[in-house]
Amino acid sequence: MRCEVCGRKIHGKSYKVMIERAKLTVCGKCAKHGTIVWEKKKPRTIALKTKAPTRQLPLKIKSKRPLQAAVESTLELVEAFDVTIRQAREKLGFSHEDLGRRISEKVSVLKKVETGKMTPDNKLATKLEHALKIKLLVQASEEKIPKAEIKPVSREPTLGDLVQLDKKKTEDKTQRKQS
Ligand SMILES: [Zn+2]
Structure with a gap:
């Protein structure tokens, strides 16, 4: 079987895709350029199968929980x-x-x-x-938790504020990267 777009022989899986209103049988590489269409028999189940994000979700929640527990309950x-x-x-x-x-x-x-x-x-x-x-x-x-050390409480509008502001900006950026 040959790919109807690039003409190369299709090794392995072939795809039926819609490219500019034409239904073509193409190789995996060319399938990315078109909309994949499926055999008429059961398009729904296949579409569901390809999504399947169900596995990742509980994993994400799990990885967050022990972290919170460690912080909240000492x-x-x-x-x-x-x-x-x-x-x-x-x-x-x-x-x-x-x-x-x-x-x-x-x-x-x-x-x-x-x-x-x-x-x-x-x-x-x-x-x-x-x-x-x-x-x-x-x-x-x-x-027992030393709260005083967490935040310095000086609020004087001085030159230092500018430095603090810069510092805060960079902190915000790093936080965004982490999340
Ligand atoms: Zn191709």
């Missing part, structure tokens, strides 16, 4: 996590082995955590929270 381990864990475990009648099996964690790790020799990371703390029905991670108190 979790902190409670101070007496060692005592809390040990008491909760004993109350439930679990041995170190029992608990270790439940949350698939080494007994040695649990012992270290209960004696305060080791600080559990968020993942382990969350597992312990669920297994022992206790609260180990709490919202970090806001006072």
Whole structure:
């Protein structure tokens, strides 16, 4: 089969396109210049298939979420996590082995955590929270975040303003590039 536009042999897929009101069978390269027309049987399903942006959408949302979560909720381990864990475990009648099996964690790790020799990371703390029905991670108190350092509060109309203005412009540009 030959391409009706450029005359070259069509290797692989051929396209039926509308070019200046003529229906032509062309190669992939020439198909870009015309409007692709489909066999009359099922034009709708094919058109839908070629669009299919459904996969990209949830992916985009996913990539944004963990970022927001990290910014919004700064979790902190409670101070007496060692005592809390040990008491909760004993109350439930679990041995170190029992608990270790439940949350698939080494007994040695649990012992270290209960004696305060080791600080559990968020993942382990969350597992312990669920297994022992206790609260180990709490919202970090806001006072600890140094707000003063974020924005300098000088608002004097001086020469410095011009520099600031320039700085702001470039900042805006970089922000736009990032988004
Ligand atoms: Zn061609």
